[in-house]
Amino acid sequence: MAEVPEVEIIVRDLRQAVVGRHFTEAEVLSPAVVRFPSPPDFIEALRGRTVTGAHRRAKFILLPLDDGRTLAIHFMLWGDLKLLPQGSERAPSTLVVFSLEGGEELHLTDTLGYARVAVGPASEVALRLKLEELGPEALDDTFTPEVLARQLRRRRSPLKTVLLNQRVLAGLGNRDADESLWQAGLDPRRLASSLTREEGVRLHRAIRAVLEEGLRLRGTQKDLFGVQGQAKHRRNVFGRTGAPCPRCTTPVSHLRIGGRNTHWCATCQPESGAPSEPAQASLL
Numbered sequence: 549m550a551e552v553p554e555v556e557i558i559v560r561d562l563r564q565a566v567v568g569r570h571f572t573e574a575e576v577l578s579p580a581v582v583r584f585p586s587p588p589d590f591i592e593a594l595r596g597r598t599v600t601g602a603h604r605r606a607k608f609i610l611l612p613l614d615d616g617r618t619l620a621i622h623f624m625l626w627g628d629l630k631l632l633p634q635g636s637e638r639a640p641s642t643l644v645v646f647s648l649e650g651g652e653e654l655h656l657t658d659t660l661g662y663a664r665v666a667v668g669p670a671s672e673v674a675l676r677l678k679l680e681e682l683g684p685e686a687l688d689d690t691f692t693p694e695v696l697a698r699q700l701r702r703r704r705s706p707l708k709t710v711l712l713n714q715r716v717l718a719g720l721g722n723r724d725a726d727e728s729l730w731q732a733g734l735d736p737r738r739l740a741s742s743l744t745r746e747e748g749v750r751l752h753r754a755i756r757a758v759l760e761e762g763l764r765l766r767g768t769q770k771d772l773f774g775v776q777g778q779a780k781h782r783r784n785v786f787g788r789t790g791a792p793c794p795r796c797t798t799p800v801s802h803l804r805i806g807g808r809n810t811h812w813c814a815t816c817q818p819e820s821g822a823p824s825e826p827a828q829a830s831l832l
């Protein structure tokens with residue numbers, strides 16, 4: 549599943565392998581994939597344009613072009629991008645093929661078909677994709693415990709729901725939110741506004757650790773060049789309902805919170821908020 553570490557890895561690969569090159573052609577195999585403009589206009593907008601940069605905002609891949617427009621790509625849940633030699637076999641899940649100068653192609657694939665692309669002036673892309681409304685980036689240097697505390701302070705919703713709200717914080721998907729809360733020892737059902745300063749510091753540290761570990765292990769998917777990342781889809785609690793918590797062996801709990809599958813350890817992440825270091829206590 550493509551969460552922020554997986555998208556960030558693809559963006560870094562694009563910076564290395566695609567920035568500075570131009571598109572010779574684009575082929576849209578599934579018209580529904582193009583959010584705007586129309587598929588023919590999308591193809592026309594890309595033809596001959598050079599990619600001048602590669603950035604990420606939340607899970608959006610943003611590729612500025614040399615005419616001031618920006619190509620935006622969103623993987624949704626299972627989208628993927630591969631750099632392949634020209635004329636490579638197209639998987640049945642291929643949605644768009646971008647041909648690049650130098651005899652290579654980018655294949656956008658998605659087995660569910662939910663991935664989306666768009667191109668337009670940078671300001672229009674920002675407006676229509678609501679990029680300005682996104683919260684601070686969890687991987688940015690400017691994301692500090694103070695910034696997190698400010699974002700959570702007035703949110704009277706469960707922590708899990710608030711952490712997935714990209715307007716509050718851009719960067720956590722379902723898996724990384726569950727893992728961050730487990731590392732921080734915080735019950736996902738607690739109200740975001742109820743965190744103490746110390747708990748907020750712990751949560752900040754856990755979020756950074758989870759995202760940076762995902763990056764270090766090169767994610768759970770294959771990168772732009774087809775090399776498999778070493779991070780695991782199922783980690784300490786995510787997707788491990790009923791399995792023993794790796795810290796204390798309590799069976800992992802599961803509940804849908806805000807419509808999203810949520811996994812946590814009732815011992816390490818106590819409902820009351822105390823104690824602050826349950827894992828160590830249970831191991832003694």
Ligand SMILES: [Zn+2]
Binds near residue numbers: 794797813817
């Ligand atoms: Zn536990």
